[in-house]
Amino acid sequence: MKRARRSELALLAPAHMLLLAFIVLPAIYVGWMSLTKTSFEGSAAFVGFANYATLFGDAVFWRAAWNTFWVVNAVVYGEMLLGLGLALLAAGWMPWRRVLIACLIAPYAINEVSAVAMWRYVLEPDVGMVSWLLVRIGIGQLDWTADPTDALTLAAILSIWTHTPFTFLILYAALRAVPQELTEAAVVDGARGWAVFRHVLLPSIMPALLVALLFRYIIAMRIFAEIWLLTEGGPARLTEVLAVYLYRTAFRYHEFGLASATGLTMMLLSLAIAAPYLVHVYRRMFRHA
Amino acid sequence: MRRPSLAGRVLRIALALMAVIWSLFPIAMVVLASVKPPREIFAVPPTLVFAPSLDSYVKLWREWPAFFADMRNSLIITVGATLVCVTVSTAAGYVYSRFAGKWLTASAFAMVVVRMLPPIVVTLPLFPVFSWLRVNDTHLLLVLLYATFFVSLATWIMRAFIDQVPRELDESATVDGATVLQVLRHVILPLTLNGIVAASLFVIVYAWNEFIFALVFTTRNARTTPLVISEILSTVEGVDWGVLFAAATIQLVPVLLFVLAAQRFVIAGLTAGAVKG
Amino acid sequence: MNTTRRGLMAGATLLAMPAIAQGQKRVTIMSHAVHQRVVTGAKGGDSTAAWREKNNASIEWLTFGVEAVHERVYREAALAQGSVDVAFLLERYGGPHIAPLFEDLGPLMAADPLEAPDEISPSMFAAHTYRGRSIGVPYRHATHGFFWNKALFEERGVSAVPTTFEQIAETAEKMTFTRGDGSRLAGYATSMDDPSGIMDIIRAHGGDFITRDYKYVADAPEAVRAVTLLRDWYRKGVLPRNMMTFKTEEVITTMQQGRAAMTNQPFGRYENYNDPKQSKFPGQFGVAPLPALSTLGGNGLVPAKTSVWAMAIPRNAPDKKLSWSLIKEISSPQNTIRAAVNGNGPVRMSAYDDPRVKELAPYSEAERRVLPTAMLVVPGFEQAARAMDIFMEEVQKAMLGQAEPAAAMKAARGRIEPLLPT
Numbered sequence: 001m002k003r004a005r006r007s008e009l010a011l012l013a014p015a016h017m018l019l020l021a022f023i024v025l026p027a028i029y030v031g032w033m034s035l036t037k038t039s040f041e042g043s044a045a046f047v048g049f050a051n052y053a054t055l056f057g058d059a060v061f062w063r064a065a066w067n068t069f070w071v072v073n074a075v076v077y078g079e080m081l082l083g084l085g086l087a088l089l090a091a092g093w094m095p096w097r098r099v100l101i102a103c104l105i106a107p108y109a110i111n112e113v114s115a116v117a118m119w120r121y122v123l124e125p126d127v128g129m130v131s132w133l134l135v136r137i138g139i140g141q142l143d144w145t146a147d148p149t150d151a152l153t154l155a156a157i158l159s160i161w162t163h164t165p166f167t168f169l170i171l172y173a174a175l176r177a178v179p180q181e182l183t184e185a186a187v188v189d190g191a192r193g194w195a196v197f198r199h200v201l202l203p204s205i206m207p208a209l210l211v212a213l214l215f216r217y218i219i220a221m222r223i224f225a226e227i228w229l230l231t232e233g234g235p236a237r238l239t240e241v242l243a244v245y246l247y248r249t250a251f252r253y254h255e256f257g258l259a260s261a262t263g264l265t266m267m268l269l270s271l272a273i274a275a276p277y278l279v280h281v282y283r284r285m286f287r288h289a
Numbered sequence: 290m291r292r293p294s295l296a297g298r299v300l301r302i303a304l305a306l307m308a309v310i311w312s313l314f315p316i317a318m319v320v321l322a323s324v325k326p327p328r329e330i331f332a333v334p335p336t337l338v339f340a341p342s343l344d345s346y347v348k349l350w351r352e353w354p355a356f357f358a359d360m361r362n363s364l365i366i367t368v369g370a371t372l373v374c375v376t377v378s379t380a381a382g383y384v385y386s387r388f389a390g391k392w393l394t395a396s397a398f399a400m401v402v403v404r405m406l407p408p409i410v411v412t413l414p415l416f417p418v419f420s421w422l423r424v425n426d427t428h429l430l431l432v433l434l435y436a437t438f439f440v441s442l443a444t445w446i447m448r449a450f451i452d453q454v455p456r457e458l459d460e461s462a463t464v465d466g467a468t469v470l471q472v473l474r475h476v477i478l479p480l481t482l483n484g485i486v487a488a489s490l491f492v493i494v495y496a497w498n499e500f501i502f503a504l505v506f507t508t509r510n511a512r513t514t515p516l517v518i519s520e521i522l523s524t525v526e527g528v529d530w531g532v533l534f535a536a537a538t539i540q541l542v543p544v545l546l547f548v549l550a551a552q553r554f555v556i557a558g559l560t561a562g563a564v565k566g
Numbered sequence: 567m568n569t570t571r572r573g574l575m576a577g578a579t580l581l582a583m584p585a586i587a588q589g590q591k592r593v594t595i596m597s598h599a600v601h602q603r604v605v606t607g608a609k610g611g612d613s614t615a616a617w618r619e620k621n622n623a624s625i626e627w628l629t630f631g632v633e634a635v636h637e638r639v640y641r642e643a644a645l646a647q648g649s650v651d652v653a654f655l656l657e658r659y660g661g662p663h664i665a666p667l668f669e670d671l672g673p674l675m676a677a678d679p680l681e682a683p684d685e686i687s688p689s690m691f692a693a694h695t696y697r698g699r700s701i702g703v704p705y706r707h708a709t710h711g712f713f714w715n716k717a718l719f720e721e722r723g724v725s726a727v728p729t730t731f732e733q734i735a736e737t738a739e740k741m742t743f744t745r746g747d748g749s750r751l752a753g754y755a756t757s758m759d760d761p762s763g764i765m766d767i768i769r770a771h772g773g774d775f776i777t778r779d780y781k782y783v784a785d786a787p788e789a790v791r792a793v794t795l796l797r798d799w800y801r802k803g804v805l806p807r808n809m810m811t812f813k814t815e816e817v818i819t820t821m822q823q824g825r826a827a828m829t830n831q832p833f834g835r836y837e838n839y840n841d842p843k844q845s846k847f848p849g850q851f852g853v854a855p856l857p858a859l860s861t862l863g864g865n866g867l868v869p870a871k872t873s874v875w876a877m878a879i880p881r882n883a884p885d886k887k888l889s890w891s892l893i894k895e896i897s898s899p900q901n902t903i904r905a906a907v908n909g910n911g912p913v914r915m916s917a918y919d920d921p922r923v924k925e926l927a928p929y930s931e932a933e934r935r936v937l938p939t940a941m942l943v944v945p946g947f948e949q950a951a952r953a954m955d956i957f958m959e960e961v962q963k964a965m966l967g968q969a970e971p972a973a974a975m976k977a978a979r980g981r982i983e984p985l986l987p988t
Contacts, residue, residue: 508642523815
């Protein structure tokens with residue numbers, strides 16, 4: 001490989017300028033804001049780590065962190081299983097494969113707000129058609145307006161529904177790189193199939209699986225609209241997640257310092273989750289360099 | 290390919306049908322409800338046979354004229370963000386594909402790290418800055434923000450596609466005296482159109498559907514359609530579901546068609562290894 | 567930096583392409599949807615028509631839910647360059663910290679006074695005055711009355727309208743039932759997004775939340791009794807199962823659909839409930855002052871919850887003179903009457919004497935009766951939004967059975983007291 005000249009390096013500038021201006025500098029500034037008390041008047045007073053003390057002393061924050069933790073895990077692993085199953089199904093024998101894939105990725109095109117509206121429509125207590133059906137066949141409806149666990153479950157289902165296409169696409173693409181006979185065997189051949197899946201397929205799609213897992217972890221941590229539009233974090237702020245906590249602190253209570261502390265905590269948490277992957281990428285990139 | 294046994298085939302198709310229902314049911318119900326007479330939307334038990342009616346669309350047109358104006362905003366912003374993102378990513382992807390070096394690697398790594406930060410965090414510091422620049426509630430603002438958040442992924446995708454273009458082609462062009470930009474335009478670009486479609490797909494879907502930035506940074510001039518839909522979802526006279534569904538249907542159709550049309554490029558791109566790095 | 571800034575601004579202007587055309591001025595009002603309805607409603611007439619004609623201006627209304635409108639207005643008013651000309655604010659979302667975001671109306675009022683300002687109660691002005699800075703002209707009071715659905719009462723064989731809170735409680739249980747076709751009816755419904763709905767119930771028991779001298783009192787036995795009643799109601803299904811997510815919007819839908827029999831809401835909602843276009847029970851809703859527990863004595867009425875919406879000018883409004891002239895126009899005695907006919911709670915007492923109001927807003931007599939003793943939800947202070955959220959959080963915990971009412975109200979004291987001004 002060649003070394004780049006200055007004119008070629010200049011081609012990198014626009015991309016990095018964007019990242020610098022809209023992500024890196026703001027992220028650093030958030031760090032500073034989290035050490036101040038700011039409100040609308042714009043005067044920022046340095047308060048040291050007081051915001052962090054408030055944050056970590058707030059039971060609602062811990063509740064939000066806990067909710068985020070379990071929703072994110074449910075979403076990521078639920079999606080992984082579903083996505084993998086669908087990818088295996090689509091990669092094996094299948095008539096009208098194109099049509100099937102098109103159907104499976106359709107939810108990817110739906111915006112979060114409409115997705116919430118759609119699921120609320122079919123699951124509205126007492127009047128939604130799925131609620132009606134569930135009650136009819138004796139399962140009982142998802143009580144998401146009153147029960148915090150049910151509300152979070154619905155948010156998780158929603159999130160899985162919108163994001164499964166992403167996981168599915170990545171895993172499907174990875175499976176296509178594997179000889180199709182193997183995929184086929186893994187699905188049909190019972191015991192031998194399991195062995196094939198376990199020892200041949202899984203290892204070969206493992207890198208893609210990890211990438212999908214990681215990206216979904218990072219993105220799932222940001223879960224906001226699903227909760228905000230379903231419950232606004234209620235009842236009793238029992239369904240709040242970190243992003244909702246941040247939004248409420250900043251734009252309802254106007255405590256930008258405390259919100260920044262929340263933001264920085266979210267940021268560090270994201271980086272911590274990503275750390276193993278980042279180390280892996282780092283090693284590989286610099287080995288090739 | 291070996292054809293599975295009859296039972297295997299039936300099982301396969303049954304599973305596929307279930308998967309399709311899971312994916313499409315909510316969408317189909319909403320599209321269907323948008324053409325139901327408004328009174329029947331919440332009929333219990335649900336009505337399956339009904340005389341289709343465009344009442345909800347008419348009402349949307351009359352009561353939410355903003356929706357159609359905002360549709361234009363969404364369009365401008367989506368096109369803008371895609372152009373910016375794909376342009377800068379193609380340029381960056383080219384450099385990463387063709388050249389090497391410690392600093393180059395470090396900067397590529399930085400791009401990956403930056404991608405990990407949650408967007409909602411940057412709304413806090415950007416708000417006063419944008420206010421000072423007086424760019425709040427402008428299309429430009431969202432164009433740049435949306436482009437930024439997909440620069441990393443798009444660069445990755447473009448790099449993978451450019452890797453497949455034989456190096457000799459741009460080298461011979463360079464020997465013939467072409468500048469880097471000319472090489473990009475006349476050699477690389479025509480051969481990586483698939484990659485551009487694949488990279489665009491992610492940006493387009495994101496820009497068309499994004500909610501938080503639009504919620505925080507726009508009020509009226511640059512307000513996008515998801516925001517109007519959220520306002521319809523919380524109107525004072527009670528949610529008008531028919532209108533809501535009409536809006537949701539109009540909003541989803543273009544992007545859904547695009548996703549379906551572009552999916553094979555994305556699969557090709559992902560197979561080429563775009564996300565393995 | 568300056569050149570970048572100019573460059574960015576030029577680019578922004580190019581991209582922004584505002585829809586301004588035909589040399590008409592565009593004025594933007596940010597408010598709750600109810601304001602647009604009462605200002606421009608057909609029944610009483612559009613208060614802005616003459617003004618628009620005179621000023622060759624068009625008005626654009628940007629309307630949001632109650633909490634969202636404040637979120638938006640404050641954010642908008644904090645910008646260096648604003649585009650909102652007039653904003654409607656509710657006193658309980660205000661506080662001294664937001665006062666600097668709005669124009670001090672004192673000088674404007676002195677230079678170009680409102681018509682007959684003395685008609686508007688000073689306490690309503692006071693609700694929007696912080697440290698001597700008057701930021702809002704009162705426009706609407708939302709004073710709660712007690713509503714019931716006559717058709718549903720009849721269906722269940724209830725003939726007497728409750729006149730004490732004990733009777734309300736009894737009737738609410740009676741009105742909770744499941745019909746033959748499986749549809750369920752709740753006896754009572756109210757909003758849960760902030761304390762304004764449940765405040766009436768607490769005050770009907772003689773309790774309160776935060777007193778005018780900033781004392782937290784919701785852990786006193788009266789308030790605890792009210793919260794206990796709410797919990798019991800919720801358990802028994804007297805309150806709708808999904809009430810925890812109710813904002814005022816959902817209460818309206820629930821009542822219009824006939825899914826609940828009684829509620830406490832602003833008197834002006836009479837229009838929404840009895841509107842044949844929106845309601846399944848047009849003409850079937852009755853309204854009266856909300857009665858208190860009979861053991862409390864006094865006049866037997868709850869000091870009704872009221873709140874005061876006022877018109878303010880964001881500090882960054884493009885043309886403040888124009889904003890002020892619009893506010894003056896909307897607030898004039900004539901337009902107050904128009905709006906009252908459209909269902910507004912008029913802040914000028916003279917509106918109640920107007921024959922059209924008497925005829926078209928039949929609830930106005932009852933409303934006028936409770937107005938002198940009406941109370942705000944909380945007195946305004948910087949952390950009011952947070953204090954109300956904490957309070958609702960604890961009330962909801964008690965209702966869900968996650969804490970005993972007394973314990974929850976005590977816990978709320980611990981969290982709210984540090985927020986109160988001293």
